[in-house]
Amino acid sequence: MAANSEFFNNRAQNGLVVVHEPPKFDLESYISNYQGRTKLDRLKSIGATSTCLCLDALRLAMEEARRGKDVDAYMQVMEILQKIVPGDPLSETDLDWVARTKLVEKAESDRLDQELKGYKNNMIRESIRMANEDIAFHAYQIGDFGSALKAYARAREFRQTARHEIELFLKLAMVHLATKQLHHLGNAIQRVLAQPLPTEDKDIIDALLPPLNGLVSLAAKNYADAARSFIATPQSYTALEPRAGIDFQKELITGNDIAVYGGLCALASMSPQELKERVLDSATFRHFLELEPHIRRAISLFCSCNYSACLEILDSHRNDYLLDVYLQPHLLQLYELVRRKSIVQYFKPFNKVTLDEMQTRFPSTDGRPIEEELVDMIKRGSLEARLDLVDRLLISPTPHPRSALQAQALDMAQSYERTLRLRLMRMNMLHANLVVASGKGRGPHMEALRGGQAMTMEDVAGSNGSYGDLMDY
Incomplete structure (x- = not known):
């Protein structure tokens, strides 16, 4: 019923992802690894993408939204439900809860604003900073991310210690992740790197920055940098204690996510030798790969030239990853x-x-003949080959010995010409007494030429070749 709904038909027509097959994971077990806004966002994404899990995911998303204060997120979930199963009791919006929650939100916003005004009148810097952070956190909880960012920016003006800067960065990171504007997160990372870090905070930042940088690079489609960042995540990330009210493994990304994101980006951007040295043999990333053994197996198969088996493993988990x-x-x-x-x-x-x-x-995954894919690769320059459609052959380009010999002869001629010019230059310099020998006086011609500063062989060779080249002649 859900698979044929107008909602999913419209998504497919607009070129958006729709997954009809069930994933390998159990929804409740999978989502239990997350909490807070990350959990809500993942449930909404699954509900809007999977025809098999949409009702279960949206029901859990509705319950998660009602445990919080974000009325807009709740209304978005209910809107999707009404499009998928119109008239179903599950899709009926609880207007009483919406009205009560809005009143509570407004009362809390007014209270926090009044507190801030009082602290401003008394000019208590620490209280002003904390009040702005309270306003920002409240705005984050109700889904007003623009106001949250503005309040955190005001709080930065009243920070007094490096610890305040670190905790502000962590809270800002969560807001940027919620807005999906990850290029702003990259700017925040650069700011925190420019700050002198307290010793007790350095371990936390060192553990958090690689996965955060990885998410920023992934969003920018810079898969090579994303792979390097995820691979550089230390094992200590999985043991980080909550800080600034944030449980990183549940509200940011899990160790399983790091293994999957890093493994896929590495497969897409690294050579077989790099995969072996920097991924499979990595002492730190091996810990994450153990959480997702099929990713490790796929990389191992690629490195051992068993490409078909590697692609089969990835294809078997395609539906899971499309819901991420x-x-x-x-x-x-x-x-x-x-x-x-x-x-x-x-x-x-x-x-x-x-x-x-x-x-x-x-084998093709979209029904397209292999020759069309090969033609596209040849045109892009990613495959050096010729296609013989008559005999149905893919042919490696034949090397041309004559062309290679001609190119080698031209290179040799240029090398001989340069050698000859250097030798003639040295002979002329010796004849004109323009060379200052080591340990001897300087000739009058040199003094006049440099305005009283004698030239050495190094000076002359600077723009024409190395000193060693001249002395060899």
Whole structure:
């Protein structure tokens, strides 16, 4: 019923992701790893994407929203439910709860504003800072992220210690993650890096910055940097104690997320040798890979040239990753990059391969013939090959010895010409007594040429070649 709803039909027509097959994970077990706004955002994403889990996910999202203060988030969940199952009792909006919650929110906002005005009149800096932070946190809870950012900016003006700066950064990070404007999070990271960190806070920042940087790079589609950041996450991240009221493993990303994000970005951007040295053999990232053994197995298969098995593992978890709030916008591109790398690596040792063999090794996931994909790769320059559609062969380009010999001859001629010019220059300099020998006096011609400052061989060789080149002649 939900699969045929107008809501999912419209999403598909607009090119948005719709997942019809059930994922491998159990929804309640999966979502129990998260809490707070991260939990709500993930449930909303699953509910708006999966035709199998939409009702369960949206029901849990509705319950999570009602435990909080964000009326807008609750209304968004109910709006989706009404589009999927119109007329169902589950989709009836609790208007009484909405009205009561709005009154409580307004009363709390007014109270916090009055407290701030009183502290401003008394000019108590620490109280002003704390009042602004309370206003910001309240705005974050009710979903008013713009006001939260403004209040945190005002609080920064009254910070007095480095610890205040660190805790402010952590709270700002959660707001930026909620807004999905991760480039602003990158700016906040640069600001905190410019601050001298207290010794007791350095371990927390060192553990948090790699996954945060990874999310920023992932959002910017810079998968190589994202891979390096996630891989650099220390094992201590999974043991971080809550700070500034934030439970990082449940409100930011889990260790499982780090393994999946880092593994997929590494597969898409690193060579087989880099994968082995920097991922599989990494003492720190190995701990995260143990949480997601299929990711480790996929990387191991890629490094051992078993590309078909690697792609099969990734395809078997495609639906799971399409429901991930951070991976969903990038998953198809990541999978395409891994597939193209696999094709290039598979073809490297051969002079020619039949298209039927390529189709068997790399079955299409979208029904497109393999030759169309190969033509696209050749046009993009990612695959150096020729396509013979008559004999249905993929052919490696034949090297041209004559062209290589001609290029080598031209390089040699240029090298000889440079050598000759250097030798002639040295002969002329010696003949004109323009060279100052080590330990001897300077010639009058040199003094006149440099205005009283004698030139050495190094001076002359500076723009024409190295001193060693001249002395060799």
